[in-house]
Amino acid sequence: MGQAWHARDGASDSPERIALVVEPDGARRAQAALALRGMGFKTYQTGCGGVGQFMASQLTLHAVVVDVVLPDLDGLQLIRRVRATSPQAIIVATAPQDQDWDVIAADAHNAGADYALRNFSGEALNAVLTGAPSSGYEARAD
Numbered sequence: 001m002g003q004a005w006h007a008r009d010g011a012s013d014s015p016e017r018i019a020l021v022v023e024p025d026g027a028r029r030a031q032a033a034l035a036l037r038g039m040g041f042k043t044y045q046t047g048c049g050g051v052g053q054f055m056a057s058q059l060t061l062h063a064v065v066v067d068v069v070l071p072d073l074d075g076l077q078l079i080r081r082v083r084a085t086s087p088q089a090i091i092v093a094t095a096p097q098d099q100d101w102d103v104i105a106a107d108a109h110n111a112g113a114d115y116a117l118r119n120f121s122g123e124a125l126n127a128v129l130t131g132a133p134s135s136g137y138e139a140r141a142d
Helices: 026-038 049-058 075-085 101-111 122-130
Strands: 017-022 041-046 063-067 090-094 115-117
Touching: 017 026, 017 049, 017 075, 026 041, 026 063, 026 122, 041 049, 049 075, 063 075, 075 090, 075 101, 090 101, 090 122, 101 115, 115 122
Parallel strands: 017 041, 017 063, 063 090, 090 115
Antiparallel strands: none
């Protein structure tokens, strides 16, 4: 079954970079976590917005990937809360393919996301977090 989750123990000056992935689709969640780990982040992941919100309240985050369409919580509200508790974090918003991209990107930016990825992939996530030039994905950073 599931593995117990534990927040790291209070060392705020730790050089460890922490990332959180909140994505209901298991394959996309695993892809994002793998990409973040490949960039050197200690990565936590969940498919549940409520659990993600709790994790975000317990960690000092450096990168966050949030699907704005979560089954149990408003993803935009989660972005606002993460921005309030971890203002230095880079927040990347994603959404299912069938959503209105322009509306999603604008709403995510207004909520505090740094980027909105239309065609999510590990490569696209790596590119926006490292500042690499676009290679066929559409990211919006207003």
